[in-house]
Amino acid sequence: MSISHPRLHATAYDELQQREEWFRAVFEGSALGISVVNLQGHVMEANAAFQRMVSVPVDELRRIPFVTLGHPDDREHDAALFRRLVDGRLSSYQLELRYLRADGGTFPARLTVSLVRDEDGQPRFCVAMLDDLTQRTRAEAERDGLEERLRHLALHDPLTGLPNRVLLAERMRAAVDSLAHEPGARCAVLFLDLDRFKNVNDSLGHGVGDELLRQVAGRLAACAGPADTVARFGGDEFIIFLPRAAGREQALAVAGQVRKALDAPLQLGSYETYTTATIGIALADGTGGSPDDLLRNADMAMYHAKAVGSVLAVFDGAMHRAVMERLGLETDLRAALAREELRLAFQPIVALATGAVVGAEALVRWDHPLHGHVSPQRFVSLAEDTGLIGALGAWVMGEAARQLAQWRLELPGAAGLEVSVNVSPRQLRDPGLVQAVATTLGEHGLPPAALKLELTESSLVEDPATAAGVLRALKRREVQVYLDDFGTGYSSLSSLHRLPLDALKIDRSFVSEMDGSSTGAYRGAEIVRTIVAMARSLGVRVVAEGVETREQLAALRALGCDYAQGFLISLPLPAAEFEAAFLRGDTPFTWGDPLR
Incomplete structure (x- = not known):
C-alpha cells in the first residue's frame, strides 16, 4: 500500500x-x-x-x-x-x-x-x-564582392585600369598552351615603350605624367580587338597581346593603328603635348616557347628599334644572337674588372704655344682573351647600360692617378704632367663622385689640378641642377672640369656661364672641316674661332680634339687655341710607350711633326 x-x-x-x-x-x-x-x-x-x-x-x-x-x-x-x-x-x-x-x-x-x-x-x-x-x-555577397574587387585590384593596374603583368601572364599562358592543339595558329606581342615620357614627368610633374599614361591606355585599348589584351607592363611600357594573330601582317597593322592613335595631341589639363612609341613585335606558334620567351623577344625587338633609330622592329634570330653575345660580353666585362684585365692608354695633349706635352687623356682599353680588341664605344656603352660604369669609372680614375703619381715621383720631366679622365652621365649622378675624386687624389698624393674630369654636354643637360651642384662641389676642392665634345648642339652660352668649367674641348667634327679652302673649311674655321672667342669671354681654356693634319694644327694655333690632341701628335699609347716617347725622350717635341 x-x-x-x-x-x-x-x-x-x-x-x-x-x-x-x-x-x-x-x-x-x-x-x-x-x-x-x-x-x-x-x-x-x-x-x-x-x-x-x-x-x-x-x-x-x-x-x-x-x-x-x-x-x-x-x-x-x-x-x-x-x-x-x-x-x-x-x-x-x-x-x-x-x-x-x-x-x-x-x-x-x-x-x-x-x-x-x-x-x-x-x-x-x-x-x-x-x-x-x-x-x-548579404555578408557572403559583400565578401564575394570584396573578394572580386580585391582580385580585380590584384590583376589590374590601379592607374590605368588595364590588366597588369599577372593577368597578362595568365592570358598569355592559356593562349600559348592552346596553340599546340591548333596547327597553324599564332599569337603576337607588341611591346611599346613611350618616347620622351621622362621629359613630361620631369618638366610638367608626375600628376601630368599619370594623366598622359591614362590617356595613352585608352587609345591603346581602342586599337585592340575584343579578344586581345592591352596591359600596362610597368612605367611607360605597355603590351598588346593578340592571342590569335593572322601573322606578321596583322601585328604590323595593329602597330600602325597604335602609331596613328598616338599622332593626335594629348590634352593634359592646361598642357597640350604629343607622344610617340617605339614598338617591338614578336610572334609565336605552337612549336615551343613560353610567354616569358615571347615577351623577352618583343622587348629585344623594341630595344633593337631604338638602337637603330627606328620606330618599329620585328624580332628575328639575329637579334637574339646579338643579345646573347652582349650578355656574354657583360659577363666577361665583370670578370675583366674583377681580374684587372683592362689597361689604360694615354694620348698626349700639347700646348700649342710651346709644343710641350703638358698632359694626357687616359683612355680605357680591353683586349678580350677570345675576341681580341673590343672597341671602347662598345664596352663603355655596355657598362653604362648595365650599371657597371661606376666600377669601370672608379678603376680608370684610380689607375690613371696611380700611374700619374708614379711618373711624377720617378721622372723629373713629368713633374707638371696632368691626366684627364672621362666621367659618364651615370657617374655624374652618383652622390659619392666628389668624395671618390678627393679620396683618389689623397691616396696617391696628387694635387687637385693634376687630375682633370671630362664631362660631355649631354650629361650636363640631363639634370642641369644636379650637374651644376656637382661641378661647384668639385670647384671647391680645386678639381678642374673640362667640357668634352663641345659644339654638338646641347649647350647654350647662358648655361655655360653658370657652370664652373675650366676648359672646352672642341669636337673633332669641327676640326676635321678646317682643311683646304672650301666653304666647309671656312665654316669649320669660323666655328672654332667662335668657340675660342666664347671661351675667352668665359675665362676658360680651349683644347682641340682630333687633330690629324699639319694644316689643322697651324690653323688652330693661328686661331688662338690653347691645346691640341689627335693622331697627328700621337695615337693613344700604353703607359710604357707613352713614357718612352714623351717623358724620357732626349729630343723635345716640335709641334707640327707627327711622332707616331
Whole structure:
C-alpha cells in the first residue's frame, strides 16, 4: 500500500509548472522562428519570430499546410522530407530554402524539423525551427564582392585600369598552351615603350605624367580587338597581346593603328603635348616557347628599334644572337674588372704655344682573351647600360692617378704632367663622385689640378641642377672640369656661364672641316674661332680634339687655341710607350711633326 504525500505532489507540480514557464519563455523570446506542427503537417503553434518571418499570423497559419509556406520551387523537396520524418524513417532533417514574404519577395532560411515522441515512442508532433539567413547571405555577397574587387585590384593596374603583368601572364599562358592543339595558329606581342615620357614627368610633374599614361591606355585599348589584351607592363611600357594573330601582317597593322592613335595631341589639363612609341613585335606558334620567351623577344625587338633609330622592329634570330653575345660580353666585362684585365692608354695633349706635352687623356682599353680588341664605344656603352660604369669609372680614375703619381715621383720631366679622365652621365649622378675624386687624389698624393674630369654636354643637360651642384662641389676642392665634345648642339652660352668649367674641348667634327679652302673649311674655321672667342669671354681654356693634319694644327694655333690632341701628335699609347716617347725622350717635341 502506497501512501501519497501531499507535499511531494505539490513539489512535482511546481517543477512541471516551472519547466513549462521556462519553455514558454524560450519559445516566445527566441530569435529563431519556432512552430509546433502536427503529424498532418499543419501548424498548431508558432512563436512571434516565426509569424514575423513568414508574415502570417498564427490563426491563419493553423489553416495552411506547413510546407506551403516555402517557395513553390522548394516545396516538393520539403514535403518529401516531412513525410519520411512522420513515417519514422528520419528523426530530423535540415535544409536551406526560400520563404515567401507578404510583399511577394523571398528570403533565404535554414529549416530544421525534429520529430517528438511520447513515453511509448509513438510520434506525437514535430518542432520546426526557422533561421533567417538574410544577413548571412548579404555578408557572403559583400565578401564575394570584396573578394572580386580585391582580385580585380590584384590583376589590374590601379592607374590605368588595364590588366597588369599577372593577368597578362595568365592570358598569355592559356593562349600559348592552346596553340599546340591548333596547327597553324599564332599569337603576337607588341611591346611599346613611350618616347620622351621622362621629359613630361620631369618638366610638367608626375600628376601630368599619370594623366598622359591614362590617356595613352585608352587609345591603346581602342586599337585592340575584343579578344586581345592591352596591359600596362610597368612605367611607360605597355603590351598588346593578340592571342590569335593572322601573322606578321596583322601585328604590323595593329602597330600602325597604335602609331596613328598616338599622332593626335594629348590634352593634359592646361598642357597640350604629343607622344610617340617605339614598338617591338614578336610572334609565336605552337612549336615551343613560353610567354616569358615571347615577351623577352618583343622587348629585344623594341630595344633593337631604338638602337637603330627606328620606330618599329620585328624580332628575328639575329637579334637574339646579338643579345646573347652582349650578355656574354657583360659577363666577361665583370670578370675583366674583377681580374684587372683592362689597361689604360694615354694620348698626349700639347700646348700649342710651346709644343710641350703638358698632359694626357687616359683612355680605357680591353683586349678580350677570345675576341681580341673590343672597341671602347662598345664596352663603355655596355657598362653604362648595365650599371657597371661606376666600377669601370672608379678603376680608370684610380689607375690613371696611380700611374700619374708614379711618373711624377720617378721622372723629373713629368713633374707638371696632368691626366684627364672621362666621367659618364651615370657617374655624374652618383652622390659619392666628389668624395671618390678627393679620396683618389689623397691616396696617391696628387694635387687637385693634376687630375682633370671630362664631362660631355649631354650629361650636363640631363639634370642641369644636379650637374651644376656637382661641378661647384668639385670647384671647391680645386678639381678642374673640362667640357668634352663641345659644339654638338646641347649647350647654350647662358648655361655655360653658370657652370664652373675650366676648359672646352672642341669636337673633332669641327676640326676635321678646317682643311683646304672650301666653304666647309671656312665654316669649320669660323666655328672654332667662335668657340675660342666664347671661351675667352668665359675665362676658360680651349683644347682641340682630333687633330690629324699639319694644316689643322697651324690653323688652330693661328686661331688662338690653347691645346691640341689627335693622331697627328700621337695615337693613344700604353703607359710604357707613352713614357718612352714623351717623358724620357732626349729630343723635345716640335709641334707640327707627327711622332707616331
